[in-house]
Amino acid sequence: MHQSTLAQLSTALESNQISSEELTTLYLDRCKQFNGSLNCFITINEELALDQAKSADQQRAAGNASPLTGIPIAQKDIFCTNGIKTSCGSKMLDNFIAPYDATVIEKMNAAGIVNIGKTNMDEFAMGSSNETSFYGAVKNPWDQDTVPGGSSGGSASAVAARLSPAATGTDTGGSIRQPASLCGITGLKPTYGRVSRYGMIAFASSLDQGGPMTQTAEDAALMMNVIAGFDERDSTSAEHPVDDYTARLNDSIEGLKIGLPKEYFGEGLDSNIAKIVEAGIKELEKLGATCKEIELPNTELSIPAYYVVAPAECSSNLSRFDSVRFGHRCENPKDLSDLYCRSRGEGFGKEVKRRIMIGAYVLSAGYYDAYYLKAQKIRHLIRDDFQNALKDVDVIAGPTATGTAFKLNEMIDDPVSMYLSDLYTVSVNLAGLPAISVPAGFVNNLPVGLQLIGNYFEESRLLNIAHRFQQATDHHKAIPEGFE
Amino acid sequence: MSLDKSEVQKIAWLARLSIDEQDISTYSDELSNILGLVETMNSVDTDGISPIAHPLDLTARLRADAVTEVNQREQFQKNAPLTDNGCYLVPKVIE
Numbered sequence: 001m002h003q004s005t006l007a008q009l010s011t012a013l014e015s016n017q018i019s020s021e022e023l024t025t026l027y028l029d030r031c032k033q034f035n036g037s038l039n040c041f042i043t044i045n046e047e048l049a050l051d052q053a054k055s056a057d058q059q060r061a062a063g064n065a066s067p068l069t070g071i072p073i074a075q076k077d078i079f080c081t082n083g084i085k086t087s088c089g090s091k092m093l094d095n096f097i098a099p100y101d102a103t104v105i106e107k108m109n110a111a112g113i114v115n116i117g118k119t120n121m122d123e124f125a126m127g128s129s130n131e132t133s134f135y136g137a138v139k140n141p142w143d144q145d146t147v148p149g150g151s152s153g154g155s156a157s158a159v160a161a162r163l164s165p166a167a168t169g170t171d172t173g174g175s176i177r178q179p180a181s182l183c184g185i186t187g188l189k190p191t192y193g194r195v196s197r198y199g200m201i202a203f204a205s206s207l208d209q210g211g212p213m214t215q216t217a218e219d220a221a222l223m224m225n226v227i228a229g230f231d232e233r234d235s236t237s238a239e240h241p242v243d244d245y246t247a248r249l250n251d252s253i254e255g256l257k258i259g260l261p262k263e264y265f266g267e268g269l270d271s272n273i274a275k276i277v278e279a280g281i282k283e284l285e286k287l288g289a290t291c292k293e294i295e296l297p298n299t300e301l302s303i304p305a306y307y308v309v310a311p312a313e314c315s316s317n318l319s320r321f322d323s324v325r326f327g328h329r330c331e332n333p334k335d336l337s338d339l340y341c342r343s344r345g346e347g348f349g350k351e352v353k354r355r356i357m358i359g360a361y362v363l364s365a366g367y368y369d370a371y372y373l374k375a376q377k378i379r380h381l382i383r384d385d386f387q388n389a390l391k392d393v394d395v396i397a398g399p400t401a402t403g404t405a406f407k408l409n410e411m412i413d414d415p416v417s418m419y420l421s422d423l424y425t426v427s428v429n430l431a432g433l434p435a436i437s438v439p440a441g442f443v444n445n446l447p448v449g450l451q452l453i454g455n456y457f458e459e460s461r462l463l464n465i466a467h468r469f470q471q472a473t474d475h476h477k478a479i480p481e482g483f484e
Numbered sequence: 485m486s487l488d489k490s491e492v493q494k495i496a497w498l499a500r501l502s503i504d505e506q507d508i509s510t511y512s513d514e515l516s517n518i519l520g521l522v523e524t525m526n527s528v529d530t531d532g533i534s535p536i537a538h539p540l541d542l543t544a545r546l547r548a549d550a551v552t553e554v555n556q557r558e559q560f561q562k563n564a565p566l567t568d569n570g571c572y573l574v575p576k577v578i579e
Binding site for chain 2: 192298307374378381
């Protein structure tokens with residue numbers, strides 16, 4: 001049963017093959033069995049999940065079920081969950097019990113989805129390896145000496161190991177797509193503003209976007225149908241009609257025009273990854289798509305621009321952690337400055353401190369124009385590059401990550417190398433576009449993702465292409481050894 | 485751009501972060517490397533390009549100035565490190 005997709009579980013519940021309580025118990029048992037080795041959960045919500053499962057069973061019996069009612073889904077520990085510890089992977093929030101639900105959680109609860117647990121993540125979503133978490137590194141189930149990617153590494157690892165059939169993630173610079181690629185699952189970063197940010201602990205507010213991490217594109221569509229939509233409590237929520245994301249899944253992709261950015265297939269890309277990605281694109285051609293080379297000339301500048309914009313916004317957002325109203329407080333502060341400085345110094349880990357300091361520096365008097373303003377101008381160029389390219393093609397395809405999962409501790413002391421590995425993902429966030437990563441094959445038994453980037457609010461089209469790809473391929477069905 | 489130790493200390497103070505004396509030189513190296521990466525931005529001429537804060541050119545919505553939240557002080561203060569009588573406590577600011 002644990003090998004099933006959301007769509008299959010939905011059918012199983014609908015036809016009374018299994019109850020939500022039985023299903024939830026099955027997944028809770030897997031979580032308890034494997035969390036010790038993978039460390040993908042910060043909190044397993046045993047009691048809550050079983051209560052929610054019982055209500056879901058009643059809801060189904062009463063004929064009030066929606067497709068995902070009664071299915072357990074794991075939530076990244078960045079989403080505030082009323083009455084449950086919400087740590088964001090940080091010592092700062094180790095003692096924080098969220099007093100309200102994020103909109104995403106509220107919508108999932110309303111749909112009768114069972115919240116099985118809160119997944120591990122890089123501290124405040126800052127990292128590409130899940131090694132910056134206060135709760136320790138997460139392991140990649142494909143090879144437990146390697147990282148799952150980040151920042152939504154706990155979610156990716158949990159779904160890959162089938163400890164949860166699906167999970168939520170958030171993506172500020174690739175944090176859904178890169179771990180999806182490294183763990184062999186499907187990850188969709190929606191258009192900026194498509195999924196509400198209310199109650200999603202802020203990292204870089206002009207870039208952050210929540211989305212689904214699933215086994216298949218069909219499952220991502222089912223989750224999008226629950227979580228997408230306008231929310232007046234998020235000031236940048238998009239007032240744009242919401243699709244039925246499952247409606248176009250089976251449409252033909254005959255005549256689809258795919259752009260292949262030459263900058264995405266250059267020197268930085270491992271040749272083995274390139275082969276897998278090219279084979280994936282061939283598969284789309286067999287389904288009727290045509291390809292042409294395009295240019296995104298400012299791709300390389302996306303990394304420096306991102307590492308100005310994101311830290312600047314992070315230093316501003318994280319100033320709320322003053323240890324007055326919530327969060328970690330140091331022992332015996334001698335005055336207010338000491339309270340602020342020591343509580344923050346103790347509560348934040350190294351990577352978070354580095355980013356806060358970079359942000360404080362680039363925003364400080366005398367440096368604003370040279371860094372922040374410059375980065376915002378480059379952001380304009382990057383957005384225009386995509387818009388020009390998307391005049392000629394329907395979607396853009398390329399690799400998600402520059403390599404497969406790397407070894408634990410390999411890059412943790414080299415932040416610049418870690419940042420450079422975000423090359424194919426950060427520009428999408430700067431431009432606010434939707435993008436999906438789908439499993440496309442393996443190099444040395446480690447998964448490789450194919451990334452598809454669409455125009456604004458074209459999630460349905462991306463899900464359609466990804467679904468057709470998954471109808472023609474089996475990469476997404478592979479389960480790591482020991483977790484079958 | 486390289487940051488010396490006194491600049492690191494100044495930034496840490498601006499960000500209200502205490503950092504250990506023995507870690508300052510590591511931060512100085514790491515932050516300098518990151519700024520080195522960031523400065524590759526200067527390879528492109530951006531004269532005449534307007535800065536954007538947001539890709540979709542959204543503006544913040546306005547709403548009526550009406551009370552929409554109920555008072556939940558007691559619930560919110562459960563997360564506070566130190567409170568007294570409904571107030572948040574911090575070290576004395578005015579002697």
